[in-house]
Amino acid sequence: MERGKDLAAAEPSAAAPSRYESQKRRDWNTFGQFLRNQQPAVELHHCNSSHVLEFMRYLDQFGKTKVHLQGCLFYGQPEPPAPCACPLRQAWGSLDALIGRLRAAYEEHGGSPETNPFASGEIRVYLREVKEFQAKARGVPYKKKKKRSGATRNDDDDHSNSSSTTPFS
Structure with missing residues (x-):
């Protein structure tokens, strides 16, 4: 009887998917449902980048990141002093991670x-524009991280100011 308990106790942890795998499956199912809800429904093998862009824009309504619009008094302020009516959107990092999971799931599904x-x-252009716009709206310009090649931290900081930010339109 003891041996049976040990096997039963070990089995669920071996069969349980990782958090990443679970999220990837949920994302894949959500995207599939999104395609089925299109008028007319879209078959996965007919899906293209336009559908993916539409999906990311659709997800914005469920976002939790305040993104100040250019006309907002708090546009460009890292810590606004009061609430405003600017929309909540999906954070760039969330969209980037989502696309990474869906990219992997697509290939895993043939x-x-x-x-x-x-x-x-x-998709890469859209994500870059979202990242730059959100950084600018928060007042924290995006600076591309440079690989260190033995240079001091101050040298890296001096060169990082040359990255550009373009507004998301």
Whole structure:
């Protein structure tokens, strides 16, 4: 009887998917439901980057990150002193992680890397624009991290000021 308890106790942890795998499955199912709800419904093999962009914009309504609009008094302020009516949106980091999971799930479900709509140039451009716009709206300009090659921290900081930020339109 003891041996049976040991096997039963060990089995659930071995069979339980990781947090990443669980989230990837939920994301994949949510995207599939989004495609089925389109009028007319979209088959996965007909999905393209336009559908992915539409999905990310759809998800914005469930976001929790305040993104100040350019006309807002608090636009560009890292810590606004009062509430405002600016929308809540999905944070760039959340969208980036989502696309990474969906990109992997697409290929795991038989999709070709060459036709992966989550890996398209349009998606990369959109994510870059969201990142830059959100950074600017918060008043914290995005600075690309440079790889260290033995330089001091001050040298790296001096060179990081040259990155540009363009507004998201």
